[in-house]
Amino acid sequence: MPIAFTLLTERGLPYKTLHPLLLTLLGVLTFGLASSIALLLITVIINKYATILLRAAILLWGSNVLIFGLWYWQIDGGGPVKRHRSDSQAADFLFPQQENGNPTGWIPGFLDYLFLAFTGATALSPTEMFPLTQRAKALMMIEALLSLLVVAVPAISEFHLPW
Structure with a gap:
């Protein structure tokens, strides 16, 4: 609620308080995404309906892109507010x-x-963009792993492996 109020009204919490809250929210969303991908992988064993699995995989892949786009936007150079106040050097x-x-x-x-x-x-x-810090590299590895798992779901379900 405080995050939405601050973002919608440009009043409320100072940036030093808001930024950690946004990162915490992104952490919760990332955990939810990873949990959903794990559930999708488990569902492949039980459910062989290709359209349901494919639709779920597409939604999770899109969520992965959006969540990590927000992560990168929030961490690079200390976030969008700090980036616009600084000399715009790569961080x-x-x-x-x-x-x-x-x-x-x-x-x-x-x-x-x-x-x-x-x-x-x-x-x-x-x-074409290069990660320079360890946290950027770690986030990119997590994003790639989650994306790989989502893309693997249709491939795994196609093999009809006996689990």
Whole structure:
């Protein structure tokens, strides 16, 4: 409730309080996503209805992209507020526009992080943006693992393996 009030009214909690709350919420969402993927993998054993499994896998993959896009947006450079206040140097991710000292002062927006999450979930690796810190690398590994598990569900169900 405090997060929604702050985001909708531009009043409320200061950024130093709001940012850890947002990261906690993202942690809860990530745990829920991982739990849902585990349930989907268990369901493959019992349920052989391809359309149900495929629909669930697509929704979970899309959730994976959105959640990790939000993670990247919130952690890079201390979050969007700190990034816009600083000199826009690369902190956790290096975008091509930031190379050579970022002479134009370019600052990534949410769509840039959503693209990073999409390419990470699709290619299972960074494409044009590079993780610079250990936490960015860890998040990208978690995203790739969750994406791989979701993509493996239709493949596993296709084999009709006796579990």
